[in-house]
Amino acid sequence: MSHFADRLLQAIEHKGSPICVGLDPVLERLPESLRDGVSPGRGEDAISAIEAWCNEVLRLVAPVVPCVKIQSACFERYLWPGLRTYQRLVAEARALGLIVIGDVKRGDIGASSDHYAAGCLADPPYTDLGPVAGPDAVTVNPYMGADALEPFVRIAREQNKGVFALVRTSNPGGERIQALKTSDGPAVADRVADLIAETGDAAGLIGSRGYSLLGAVVGATVPADAARLRKLMPRQIFLVPGFGAQGGGADDVRACFNSDGLGAIVTASRSVIYAHEKQDTADWRSAIEQAARDMAHEVRAIIP
Amino acid sequence: MSHFADRLLQAIEHKGSPICVGLDPVLERLPESLRDGVSPGRGEDAISAIEAWCNEVLRLVAPVVPCVKIQSACFERYLWPGLRTYQRLVAEARALGLIVIGDVKRGDIGASSDHYAAGCLADPPYTDLGPVAGPDAVTVNPYMGADALEPFVRIAREQNKGVFALVRTSNPGGERIQALKTSDGPAVADRVADLIAETGDAAGLIGSRGYSLLGAVVGATVPADAARLRKLMPRQIFLVPGFGAQGGGADDVRACFNSDGLGAIVTASRSVIYAHEKQDTADWRSAIEQAARDMAHEVRAIIP
Numbered sequence: 001m002s003h004f005a006d007r008l009l010q011a012i013e014h015k016g017s018p019i020c021v022g023l024d025p026v027l028e029r030l031p032e033s034l035r036d037g038v039s040p041g042r043g044e045d046a047i048s049a050i051e052a053w054c055n056e057v058l059r060l061v062a063p064v065v066p067c068v069k070i071q072s073a074c075f076e077r078y079l080w081p082g083l084r085t086y087q088r089l090v091a092e093a094r095a096l097g098l099i100v101i102g103d104v105k106r107g108d109i110g111a112s113s114d115h116y117a118a119g120c121l122a123d124p125p126y127t128d129l130g131p132v133a134g135p136d137a138v139t140v141n142p143y144m145g146a147d148a149l150e151p152f153v154r155i156a157r158e159q160n161k162g163v164f165a166l167v168r169t170s171n172p173g174g175e176r177i178q179a180l181k182t183s184d185g186p187a188v189a190d191r192v193a194d195l196i197a198e199t200g201d202a203a204g205l206i207g208s209r210g211y212s213l214l215g216a217v218v219g220a221t222v223p224a225d226a227a228r229l230r231k232l233m234p235r236q237i238f239l240v241p242g243f244g245a246q247g248g249g250a251d252d253v254r255a256c257f258n259s260d261g262l263g264a265i266v267t268a269s270r271s272v273i274y275a276h277e278k279q280d281t282a283d284w285r286s287a288i289e290q291a292a293r294d295m296a297h298e299v300r301a302i303i304p
Numbered sequence: 305m306s307h308f309a310d311r312l313l314q315a316i317e318h319k320g321s322p323i324c325v326g327l328d329p330v331l332e333r334l335p336e337s338l339r340d341g342v343s344p345g346r347g348e349d350a351i352s353a354i355e356a357w358c359n360e361v362l363r364l365v366a367p368v369v370p371c372v373k374i375q376s377a378c379f380e381r382y383l384w385p386g387l388r389t390y391q392r393l394v395a396e397a398r399a400l401g402l403i404v405i406g407d408v409k410r411g412d413i414g415a416s417s418d419h420y421a422a423g424c425l426a427d428p429p430y431t432d433l434g435p436v437a438g439p440d441a442v443t444v445n446p447y448m449g450a451d452a453l454e455p456f457v458r459i460a461r462e463q464n465k466g467v468f469a470l471v472r473t474s475n476p477g478g479e480r481i482q483a484l485k486t487s488d489g490p491a492v493a494d495r496v497a498d499l500i501a502e503t504g505d506a507a508g509l510i511g512s513r514g515y516s517l518l519g520a521v522v523g524a525t526v527p528a529d530a531a532r533l534r535k536l537m538p539r540q541i542f543l544v545p546g547f548g549a550q551g552g553g554a555d556d557v558r559a560c561f562n563s564d565g566l567g568a569i570v571t572a573s574r575s576v577i578y579a580h581e582k583q584d585t586a587d588w589r590s591a592i593e594q595a596a597r598d599m600a601h602e603v604r605a606i607i608p
Contacts, residue, residue: 024415024416026415041429041430041431041432042430042431042432043428043430043432043433044430044432044433071416071419073410073412073415073416073417073419073420073423074415074416074419076419076420076423076424077419077420077422077423078423078430078433079387079391079423079428079430079433079434079435080384080385080387080388080391080433080434081384081433081434082423083383083384083387084384087383087384103416105410105411105412105445106377106409107409107411107445107447108377108409109473109474109475109477109478110475111328111330111377111378112328112375112377112378112407113377115375115377115378115380115381116377116380116381118381119377119380119381119382119383119386120380124347124383125345126345126346126347126348126382126383127345127346128345128346128347128348129347129348129382129383129384129385130383130384130385131383141409141411141445141447142447142481143411143445143446143447143470143473143478143481143482144445144470144473144475144477144478144481145473145475145476145477145478145479145480145481145482146477146480147475147476147477147478148477166447166448169413169447169448169449170413171413171414171448171449171451172449172451173413173448173449173450173451173452174413174447174448174449174451175449176449176450176495176499177446177447177448177449177492177495177496177499178447178449180486180487180492180495181486181487182484182485182486182487182492183484183485183486183487183489185487188481188484188486188492191480191481191484192481195480195481
């Protein structure tokens with residue numbers, strides 16, 4: 001198995017578009033037929049319905065997209081049985097040949113940071129616990145500094161995996177901390193970007209195509225920020241949420257790519273997985289497939 | 305059940321010292337007798353040994369301390385069976401009458417933030433999934449702004465629970481982001497403190513003793529910071545890690561309290577739960593009990 005960035009770029013070339021479908025399942029938005037048997041207050045019913053649906057979504061999008069991002073929060077709300085489903089889906093998606101990003105946004109220090117890296121990213125060493133594969137990459141929160149990143153980067157290096165650190169998020173509330181100007185001029189997000197570039201560009205972390213295994217989450221709703229962050233982190237692959245449902249458009253997304261047309265992967269969740277809500281069709285499967293194809297086409301047309 | 309801050313202060317008065325014991329179990333550091341039956345590579349063996357030990361530690365410290373903090377990362381490294389153990393221990397600790405902080409450091413936006421609050425803090429509405437109680441409070445990461453806090457604060461208000469937002473962490477690496485000076489002068493951590501005070505001091509969130517259900521994590525290794533943050537957040541209860549093993553001393557801790565002697569709870573993990581390593585005794589139970597008593601005494605002597 002080769003370097004994470006090389007694998008991701010290869011998968012993007014193979015499928016023809018740098019996109020990622022986010023699995024953020026919410027019971028209330030599943031196609032009605034799947035919700036029929038779920039009794040209120042029965043968590044096992046709910047998480048089973050969600051698992052069945054996610055497995056179908058994975059099969060529908062696998063031929064079209066290189067990558068999926070699975071939102072841990074949606075599963076954790078169903079406590080440990082939810083995490084079991086999340087971990088099964090990670091293994092299932094990898095078995096389908098998809099690059100799998102576990103959207104866990106963990107961040108801690110010292111030994112706790114090691115534990116999170118071992119539990120959320122590594123291929124587990126246990127022979128008796130559930131699925132055998134961790135995701136290909138995870139998202140992490142850098143507020144606690146390099147300590148929050150290093151164990152993840154170490155495991156990524158050892159197991160040919162990747163890490164995406166939050167730098168600039170797509171929500172309006174993120175502004176309040178991330179857009180603060182520091183006394184030297186740059187915004188807090190820019191200084192986080194410096195930390196990510198410095199940590200991610202160390203010896204042994206860059207793949208054969210010039211990209212690091214440590215990437216960055218950069219929301220597609222602030223184009224001026226994206227252009228600036230692109231310059232600060234030339235070797236980071238950007239994971240770009242906010243396209244579609246969150247309001248990000250073509251210009252916002254374009255600024256996230258390098259001039260070689262590489263360096264970013266655009267992710268959308270609700271606009272794809274809940275496509276059946278808009279299209280007024282009983283055939284939710286075709287609605288999702290079509291939405292994934294449309295998104296692939298749309299993003300391909302944007303790339304520099 | 306009353307307001308979280310009132311309950312916490314009452315528990316502190318009842319037990320006589322504002323301390324919290326952190327459960328950060330690591331297999332290698334358990335008393336040897338408990339590790340005997342664990343085969344390498346068998347996750348179920350490891351997590352069972354950890355659960356048995358944690359249950360004993362809870363019973364040992366419950367008569368001495370008002371509060372425990374359970375580190376989710378240590379359990380998540382054992383995948384979903386680890387989370388099951390974590391969730392059982394939360395319920396067990398609450399049943400012992402302890403105030404329980406789930407140290408989960410989650411942070412996300414929009415619906416994902418709602419899901420984390422539901423999964424990590426709320427008392428679950430399911431009748432069929434594992435334990436019936438969420439923790440009394442959780443830690444959260446504010447890098448994504450108010451969005452990352454609000455669902456937790458809402459559930460805390462509805463269910464008389466609490467939230468501790470990371471403001472200034474005790475690790476040297478935290479410096480790099482949290483101590484950055486902003487263009488107006490204050491450090492990033494101070495601006496995060498403003499956000500916490502503003503969010504936490506809204507109508508309906510302050511208890512009868514004047515403290516908010518939204519508190520702050522402020523490391524006990526930077527005393528000048530603590531004094532400044534104490535002024536910026538007079539109504540926040542500080543959860544103060546870094547005492548003991550991480551190097552925080554009396555002066556660092558003192559600055560975290562208000563002049564009324566309230567407003568902080570000091571947490572230590574390794575110096576208590578691994579006390580048997582230092583004391584060269586076969587009786588690890590007495591070593592832990594004694595270390596908890598010593599810590600209670602030490603912190604009581606520090607309070608203004």
